[in-house]
Amino acid sequence: MSDLKIRNLKKVFEGLEIIKGVNLDINDHEFVVFVGPSGCGKSTLLRLIAGLEEVTSGSIYLDDREITDLAPAKRDLAMVFQSYALYPHKTVRKNMSFALDLAGVDKAVIDQKVNDAARILELDHLLDRKPKALSGGQRQRVAIGRAIVRQPKVFLFDEPLSNLDAALRVQMRLELARLHQELNATMIYVTHDQVEAMTLADKVVVLNGGRIEQVGSPLELYHYPVNQFVAGFIGTPKMAFLKARVKGASPHSVSLTLECGPEYTLELDGSQLNVGEEVTLGVRPEHIQVTQSADSPFKVHLDVAEHLGADTYCYVKASTGETLTVRAPGDFEPGLGDQVGLQPDLARCHLFDGQGVAIPKPGAPAQAA
Amino acid sequence: MLSLKQARQLQTVLLGLLAWGVALLIFFPIFWMVLTSFKTEIDAFSTPPQLFFSPTLENYLQIDSRSDYFHFAWNSVVVSFGSTLFGMLLAVPAAYSMAFFESKRTKSTLLWMLSTKMLPPVGVLVPIYLLFKDSGLLDTKVGLVIIYTLINLPIMVWMIYTYFKEIPKDILEAARLDGATATQEITQVLLPISKGGLASTVLLSLILSWNEAFWSLNLTASSAAPLTALVASYSSPEGLFWAKLSAVSTLACAPILIFGWLSQKQLVRGLSFGAVK
Ligand SMILES: Nc1ncnc2c1ncn2[C@@H]1O[C@H](COP(=O)(O)OP(=O)(O)OP(=O)(O)O)[C@@H](O)[C@H]1O
Numbered sequence: 149m150s151d152l153k154i155r156n157l158k159k160v161f162e163g164l165e166i167i168k169g170v171n172l173d174i175n176d177h178e179f180v181v182f183v184g185p186s187g188c189g190k191s192t193l194l195r196l197i198a199g200l201e202e203v204t205s206g207s208i209y210l211d212d213r214e215i216t217d218l219a220p221a222k223r224d225l226a227m228v229f230q231s232y233a234l235y236p237h238k239t240v241r242k243n244m245s246f247a248l249d250l251a252g253v254d255k256a257v258i259d260q261k262v263n264d265a266a267r268i269l270e271l272d273h274l275l276d277r278k279p280k281a282l283s284g285g286q287r288q289r290v291a292i293g294r295a296i297v298r299q300p301k302v303f304l305f306d307e308p309l310s311n312l313d314a315a316l317r318v319q320m321r322l323e324l325a326r327l328h329q330e331l332n333a334t335m336i337y338v339t340h341d342q343v344e345a346m347t348l349a350d351k352v353v354v355l356n357g358g359r360i361e362q363v364g365s366p367l368e369l370y371h372y373p374v375n376q377f378v379a380g381f382i383g384t385p386k387m388a389f390l391k392a393r394v395k396g397a398s399p400h401s402v403s404l405t406l407e408c409g410p411e412y413t414l415e416l417d418g419s420q421l422n423v424g425e426e427v428t429l430g431v432r433p434e435h436i437q438v439t440q441s442a443d444s445p446f447k448v449h450l451d452v453a454e455h456l457g458a459d460t461y462c463y464v465k466a467s468t469g470e471t472l473t474v475r476a477p478g479d480f481e482p483g484l485g486d487q488v489g490l491q492p493d494l495a496r497c498h499l500f501d502g503q504g505v506a507i508p509k510p511g512a513p514a515q516a517a
Numbered sequence: 518m519l520s521l522k523q524a525r526q527l528q529t530v531l532l533g534l535l536a537w538g539v540a541l542l543i544f545f546p547i548f549w550m551v552l553t554s555f556k557t558e559i560d561a562f563s564t565p566p567q568l569f570f571s572p573t574l575e576n577y578l579q580i581d582s583r584s585d586y587f588h589f590a591w592n593s594v595v596v597s598f599g600s601t602l603f604g605m606l607l608a609v610p611a612a613y614s615m616a617f618f619e620s621k622r623t624k625s626t627l628l629w630m631l632s633t634k635m636l637p638p639v640g641v642l643v644p645i646y647l648l649f650k651d652s653g654l655l656d657t658k659v660g661l662v663i664i665y666t667l668i669n670l671p672i673m674v675w676m677i678y679t680y681f682k683e684i685p686k687d688i689l690e691a692a693r694l695d696g697a698t699a700t701q702e703i704t705q706v707l708l709p710i711s712k713g714g715l716a717s718t719v720l721l722s723l724i725l726s727w728n729e730a731f732w733s734l735n736l737t738a739s740s741a742a743p744l745t746a747l748v749a750s751y752s753s754p755e756g757l758f759w760a761k762l763s764a765v766s767t768l769a770c771a772p773i774l775i776f777g778w779l780s781q782k783q784l785v786r787g788l789s790f791g792a793v794k
């Protein structure tokens with residue numbers, strides 16, 4: 149068993165509230181990913197859980213045992229740092245066994261555990277090297293090995309792959325997924341990388357300015373973002389936001405006039421909206437199609453096109469100056485500066501009210517605030 | 518015209534010559550001191566100075582008969598090593614807390630500590646002398662150890678602080694998560710990692726203590742007097758004896774020179790650690 153409960157957690161640094169009351173439940177065996185813009189408090193939250201920072205107020209429970217004020221080593225957690233933080237003067241073997249050595253575990257048991265971890269991580273042949281003589285990927289594996297031998301209840305990772313090159317990052321990502329399966333452990337993982345978040349997570353926690361914006365599975369966040377921030381943060385390239393006004397609203401449909409011209413009707417619950425209210429329409433690049441401009445009410449100019457091979461990303465500008473990204477087929481050959489028409493897939497568009505809160509879509513899961 | 522390669526070679530040669538020039542300039546007084554120590558007093562005084570002469574050991578023999586070199590040397594060893602040991606015991610924890618638990622006042626505390634080094638020692642001579650007299654520390658090795666520890670402490674804390682600052686905090690945090698106590702964190706992780714820097718701090722403290730003359734002259738008479746006091750006693754009322762003074766100076770410098778030479782690699786690496794990284 150290892151589930152983690154965070155209740156009303158706050159952290160103040162030098163008079164500045166960095167974590168502003170976080171509530172979160174993490175279940176046994178879950179792979180939880182914290183994402184959010186730089187400086188939003190991801191690392192701080194992780195370090196509060198690890199016990200490396202003192203909690204200002206609130207509490208943390210691991211399996212119903214309060215660990216809020218416990219020393220880091222007493223919490224049954226292990227952390228993998230972005231910088232690996234290996235002990236440079238110790239061999240790989242000693243790096244991995246340090247915690248057990250300190251705890252006075254029997255030598256034979258230590259050897260057994262270190263060898264097991266080394267085998268899982270394919271470090272067998274490197275055990276007598278010093279960290280200096282290892283590649284980045286190998287160092288990362290040692291850092292993970294150091295966590296594994298302790299058999300902690302929860303693994304904490306702070307951007308563990310961000311110092312690796314792209315190819316290695318993919319490989320390590322797969323390895324981490326495999327490790328999660330194999331160890332069947334609870335893992336909390338901080339990253340900047342959307343792909344890591346989407347592929348690894350059972351549950352993604354989107355943080356912004358020290359608050360949780362939304363918690364959900366990767367696809368929940370993609371399909372049902374609760375607000376404009378999450379909608380813009382999840383998905384690459386970013387969702388485009390277009391200003392609009394409500395023309396008519398009923399419990400089953402909302403009709404809008406976009407500032408840049410076209411009028412659309414969405415099948416959403418508009419009971420909270422008033423006619424004339426300012427709203428924002430969100431459209432993902434993969435949910436718009438380019439058409440001939442003549443027969444489209446939504447006319448834009450092509451600004452830049454990026455050919456990625458399989459896809460072409462077109463950056464377009466509406467008459468209002470609003471910019472959108474559109475995903476087109478790889479063989480799409482636009483003439484730059486041309487006027488084209490756009491056709492959004494209305495069923496997959498998102499609508500946000502004046503405060504940026506999403507108008508719930510049919511089928512959206514209930515959000516526990 | 519010189520090719521690029523030739524120009525580079527020329528530059529290397531010129532820089533080499535410059536380095537040798539500076540080195541010789543610094544080394545010359547020491548060389549001259551050693552040379553003079555093997556001259557007779559007459560030769561030592563002659564103008565123009567003689568580079569070639571018939572060497573004699575007479576000065577050294579006289580010193581041996583007139584004063585107990587090993588008594589002074591032993592005092593130097595005891596106070597240098599003693600003050601270095603004490604200094605390290607105080608400086609390491611101080612630098613540890615300053616480097617890894619930095620507060621708003623850390624920087625100013627460091628500067629303040631260092632600023633005490635800018636005060637002319639003469640300014641506090643009388644109070645310290647009186648303190649030493651009242652507490653029976655005059656002319657004792659313990660007294661010298663205390664005063665050397667105090668005067669070197671700011672530099673030692675500063676140096677060790679700089680080395681500790683280079684060590685990523687993560688490594689110590691990893692140790693904390695691994696279950697290390699504060700003491701284990703220092704002894705099993707921090708000290709082994711920074712041993713190069715610590716060694717050069719030890720060396721510097723030894724050298725500074727060995728060469729210190731102001732306090733040793735003022736606070737010792739005979740029983741605790743180190744080599745610097747012995748040297749001073751040869752520039753004495755009977756008039757100047759250049760050859761003997763040179764001989765005794767050579768004897769005073771020799772141990773620390775040999776020590777420094779043996780550990781030069783360590784010293785250079787330690788002192789340039791911050792600059793290279
Ligand atoms: N020890 C500290 N003292 C003062 N402020 C701090 C401290 N640690 C973090 N902060 C502040 O807290 C905020 C959140 O920092 P944190 O490192 O948690 O962000 P992050 O989400 O991990 O960012 P990144 O993605 O860049 O790693 C930042 O504004 C940072 O300046």
Ligand SMILES: [Mg+2]
Nearest residue numbers: 190191192306
């Ligand atoms: Mg961070």
